[in-house]
Amino acid sequence: MKLTLKVWRQKSGGHKGDFETHQVVANEHMSFLEMMDVLNQTLIEQKKDPVAFEHDCREGICGSCNMVIDGRPHGPQTGTTTCQLHMRAFKDGDVIVVEPWRSTAFPVIKDLVVDRSAFDRIIQAGGYISVNTGQAQDANAIPVEKDLASAAFDAATCIGCGACVAACPNGSAMLFTSAKVAHLNMLPQGEIEASRRVQGMVKQMDEEGFGKCSNMGACEAECPKEISITNIAMMNRAYIASMLGSSTNV
Amino acid sequence: MLLESKVPVGALDEKWTKYRSTMNLVAPNNKRRIEIIVVGTGLAGASAAATLGELGYKVKCFTFHDSPRRAHSIAAQGGINAAKNYQNDGDSVYRLFYDTIKGGDYRSREANVHRLAEVSRNIIDQAVAQGVPFAREYGGLLANRSFGGVQVSRTFYARGQTGQQLLIGAYQSLSRQISLGNVTMYNRHEMLDLVKIDGKARGIIARNLLTGELERHAAHCVVLGTGGYGNVFYLSTNAMGSNVTAAWRAVNRGALMANPCYTQIHPTCIPQSGDYQSKLTLMSESLRNDGRVWVPAKQEDAAAIREGRKNALDIPEEDRDYYLERRYPAFGNLVPRDVASRAAKVACDEGLGVVKTGKAVFLDFASAIQRYGKSEAHSKGIHNPNKDAITKMGEDVVRAKYGNLFQMYEKITGEDPYKMPMKIYPAVHYTMGGLWVDYNLETNVPGLFALGEANFSDHGANRLGASALMQGLADGYFVIPYTIGQFLSGEIRTPNIDPNSPEFAKAEKATKERLEKLVKIKGNRSVEDFHRSLGKIMWEYCGMARNAEGLKKAQRMIRELREEFWKDVFVPGTQDEFNPELEKAARVADFLELGEVFALDALQREESCGGHFREEHQTPEGEALRRDAEYAYVAAWAWDGDKAEMIREDLTFENVELKTRSYK
Numbered sequence: 033m034k035l036t037l038k039v040w041r042q043k044s045g046g047h048k049g050d051f052e053t054h055q056v057v058a059n060e061h062m063s064f065l066e067m068m069d070v071l072n073q074t075l076i077e078q079k080k081d082p083v084a085f086e087h088d089c090r091e092g093i094c095g096s097c098n099m100v101i102d103g104r105p106h107g108p109q110t111g112t113t114t115c116q117l118h119m120r121a122f123k124d125g126d127v128i129v130v131e132p133w134r135s136t137a138f139p140v141i142k143d144l145v146v147d148r149s150a151f152d153r154i155i156q157a158g159g160y161i162s163v164n165t166g167q168a169q170d171a172n173a174i175p176v177e178k179d180l181a182s183a184a185f186d187a188a189t190c191i192g193c194g195a196c197v198a199a200c201p202n203g204s205a206m207l208f209t210s211a212k213v214a215h216l217n218m219l220p221q222g223e224i225e226a227s228r229r230v231q232g233m234v235k236q237m238d239e240e241g242f243g244k245c246s247n248m249g250a251c252e253a254e255c256p257k258e259i260s261i262t263n264i265a266m267m268n269r270a271y272i273a274s275m276l277g278s279s280t281n282v
Numbered sequence: 283m284l285l286e287s288k289v290p291v292g293a294l295d296e297k298w299t300k301y302r303s304t305m306n307l308v309a310p311n312n313k314r315r316i317e318i319i320v321v322g323t324g325l326a327g328a329s330a331a332a333t334l335g336e337l338g339y340k341v342k343c344f345t346f347h348d349s350p351r352r353a354h355s356i357a358a359q360g361g362i363n364a365a366k367n368y369q370n371d372g373d374s375v376y377r378l379f380y381d382t383i384k385g386g387d388y389r390s391r392e393a394n395v396h397r398l399a400e401v402s403r404n405i406i407d408q409a410v411a412q413g414v415p416f417a418r419e420y421g422g423l424l425a426n427r428s429f430g431g432v433q434v435s436r437t438f439y440a441r442g443q444t445g446q447q448l449l450i451g452a453y454q455s456l457s458r459q460i461s462l463g464n465v466t467m468y469n470r471h472e473m474l475d476l477v478k479i480d481g482k483a484r485g486i487i488a489r490n491l492l493t494g495e496l497e498r499h500a501a502h503c504v505v506l507g508t509g510g511y512g513n514v515f516y517l518s519t520n521a522m523g524s525n526v527t528a529a530w531r532a533v534n535r536g537a538l539m540a541n542p543c544y545t546q547i548h549p550t551c552i553p554q555s556g557d558y559q560s561k562l563t564l565m566s567e568s569l570r571n572d573g574r575v576w577v578p579a580k581q582e583d584a585a586a587i588r589e590g591r592k593n594a595l596d597i598p599e600e601d602r603d604y605y606l607e608r609r610y611p612a613f614g615n616l617v618p619r620d621v622a623s624r625a626a627k628v629a630c631d632e633g634l635g636v637v638k639t640g641k642a643v644f645l646d647f648a649s650a651i652q653r654y655g656k657s658e659a660h661s662k663g664i665h666n667p668n669k670d671a672i673t674k675m676g677e678d679v680v681r682a683k684y685g686n687l688f689q690m691y692e693k694i695t696g697e698d699p700y701k702m703p704m705k706i707y708p709a710v711h712y713t714m715g716g717l718w719v720d721y722n723l724e725t726n727v728p729g730l731f732a733l734g735e736a737n738f739s740d741h742g743a744n745r746l747g748a749s750a751l752m753q754g755l756a757d758g759y760f761v762i763p764y765t766i767g768q769f770l771s772g773e774i775r776t777p778n779i780d781p782n783s784p785e786f787a788k789a790e791k792a793t794k795e796r797l798e799k800l801v802k803i804k805g806n807r808s809v810e811d812f813h814r815s816l817g818k819i820m821w822e823y824c825g826m827a828r829n830a831e832g833l834k835k836a837q838r839m840i841r842e843l844r845e846e847f848w849k850d851v852f853v854p855g856t857q858d859e860f861n862p863e864l865e866k867a868a869r870v871a872d873f874l875e876l877g878e879v880f881a882l883d884a885l886q887r888e889e890s891c892g893g894h895f896r897e898e899h900q901t902p903e904g905e906a907l908r909r910d911a912e913y914a915y916v917a918a919w920a921w922d923g924d925k926a927e928m929i930r931e932d933l934t935f936e937n938v939e940l941k942t943r944s945y946k
């Protein structure tokens with residue numbers, strides 16, 4: 033299949049970026065990133081600068097890859113990361129537009145690579161359970177209802193890719209933050225720090241320059257792990273409760 | 283050089299407890315001053331950095347990723363073993379120890395493996411306390427499943443994403459230490475050299491990948507949790523960035539690489555579909571609980587499938603060869619990975635492969651679907667259900683167990699594995715070899731430690747499923763925090779290490795020149811192109827079956843390729859900027875050195891054991907033939923950039939009897 037790619041090129045955060053057009057010959061079995069490899073190989077053969085993009089595991093779990101493809105984070109398929117997207121989802125002759133995540137809190141580093149370290153700082157602000165190594169009791173001494181464990185897993189499955197932020201017209205990180213709050217707050221192990229956690233993480237999220245949530249739901253629609261926005265409702269509830277019903281003040 | 287394992291004396295099951303209670307300690311006031319560098323943030327690195335931070339040391343932690351959470355431990359699917367015996371099925375610390383020693387084909391150190399089995403129980407406790415959402419039963423207690431090479435259920439899991447959940451647990455603990463100021467995190471920094479002062483590891487040269495700047499980082503000691511080197515094969519299930527550079531730079535500074543030829547080739551991966559392919563994807567071993575492996579019994583049927591004239595469903599039951607069930611009736615489809623992989627290769631070599639390239643076998647869920655469907659019908663009180671209803675109910679059960687894996691398969695191949703058997707083929711997955719370490723996990727370079735897949739110590743010549751996560755976390759949470767004190771207790775009078783010392787300057791200069799050289803070659807072949815060429819040589823001659831002639835050839839070819847690389851590679855851009863191609867080039871340069879030592883190691887080991895199969899050494903039935911009298915040793919390699927020299931550590935087995943591994 034012959035494709036026309038319009039790829040975002042930007043030398044660095046300080047430079048102005050623009051689209052560059054390339055022709056690529058691909059086949060339907062390739063993954064989207066393998067198609068990008070073909071493009072880069074061609075560029076390197078022409079002694080040109082290859083397109084910088086993030087990728088690592090290429091099996092949808094590390095959260096590195098981050099391309100907005102034809103206006104959609106991770107491309108046209110639901111529940112799919114860029115690396116799991118295969119070219120059979122496209123047709124011969126297609127024109128494909130590839131851009132980086134676009135958000136104030138995720139500044140561009142080069143081409144399609146952005147800085148997502150804000151997510152790490154949100155986790156550092158309370159996205160953990162304070163237990164030192166060696167302090168744990170026997171694992172089966174904390175029974176957890178099967179459905180609850182499963183619900184916690186559904187929130188914990190977040191890969192931290194940032195598609196939720198890229199999808200949101202406000203650039204909000206509520207889905208990411210709430211998934212971690214929900215994962216830990218709903219488990220008995222995480223309950224004790226629930227108030228501190230939600231306050232700390234929300235505060236950090238706001239400081240990083242992410243936008244507000246206006247219940248658009250685009251984050252849920254584009255999340256490659258299909259994390260539900262009910263987590264956001266849960267976080268809002270926990271946040272309000274922590275401000276009204278406890279003495280915690282982070 | 284004499285290699286001292288430093289295994290404590292005493293009975294096997296008391297060694298660790300006694301040693302731990304009598305080893306040297308570092309007082310809290312000294313810990314606050316002592317600096318430790320941890321490189322890598324996978325299960326081993328992140329758990330070590332977090333725990334050392336909790337203990338009060340000043341930790342600096344490095345990853346080449348944009349976040350510590352991206353390390354490749356995240357991709358582990360199936361589970362983590364622990365000798366909890368929650369299932370009351372006869373498991374124990376001894377049994378986990380024994381299974382691991384046997385599974386490793388008697389090429390690992392008894393005392394290390396026993397310690398691993400002991401602390402395995404603490405890992406599960408720790409992970410649960412951190413909020414890792416393991417699978418549970420209706421009673422709220424933890425669920426288990428079974429893995430290859432064992433006959434108990436001791437594997438804890440979080441759907442097909444156990445590695446992800448455990449890594450997130452370790453990452454969260456690490457994040458807490460970062461927020462407390464006990465750990466300083468350096469994202470997007472790659473270790474490019476080890477700095478030694480007076481023979482001790484005292485720091486690293488790291489490249490800030492965003493700016494290209496070389497930085498000197500000093501500490502009282504250095505801990506590497508930098509993973510395995512499976513990407514020397516180019517195509518593997520490892521992440522694209524997984525590399526040997528940190529470990530290999532240490533080897534270039536005098537550390538020893540042990541048993542590099544021990545590579546795990548995982549039997550159930552999605553086969554290669556074309557030359558453009560960048561990586562291979564694993565299908566969890568848990569699928570072999572229900573999937574049956576087969577090939578057509580007749581070559582003409584296999585040919586017809588390859589040419590698209592027939593498909594799997596056209597082959598009647600009597601014309602199928604369920605070769606694992608036939609050859610290994612006791613373990614059937616759940617034989618260990620090395621055995622299953624070799625059997626697939628044998629079938630394909632006989633012309634029975636089922637894809638165009640000839641390199642794939644079927645993994646079929648049809649009988650499991652029927653079995654589960656009938657059982658569901660029975661439990662729902664449906665009498666005389668029709669076949670469609672059974673199939674539907676059976677598919678639902680299979681979906682509940684393996685849904686995410688089936689979905690992943692369909693995304694990659696475009697085929698529906700509920701209707702058509704999966705096509706699978708072995709792929710490089712894990713490397714048992716690694717930096718030589720003693721019982722303290724210290725390399726032969728004082729003050730340099732190696733954890734997890736980066737060391738060689740626990741899996742011998744073959745790793746059992748669900749044991750990598752166990753080892754990474756055991757090393758990081760429960761071993762290094764103690765054993766590092768043995769070294770650091772002697773360093774309490776050592777002032778902070780000066781990064782302006784001549785040793786640092788020299789190492790930085792050497793790194794700078796090396797990078798400059800790579801950028802200045804401006805040849806005609808891409809880094810990727812060289813990497814693929816190396817991978818082809820490795821897979822052809824150092825893959826699932828090896829022989830002396832091929833290994834000698836590989837050694838020669840790799841050396842020629844390395845020479846060509848340094849003459850003809852093309853790296854765009856400069857070293858003073860964000861330059862992913864330069865990062866890759868420096869890694870491939872190291873793989874080209876490792877590859878040669880790998881072939882040499884495989885050549886000297888004139889026996890077959892675990893993942894290392896020498897065609898010259900097999901039984902008349904084609905099973906691996908170990909030679910314990912001559913080869914029950916660890917081969918640790920010194921490398922000076924040109925020549926390799928082998929140093930032996932003899933393995934002594936005081937507690938288990940060396941037997942021929944049988945899964946028949």
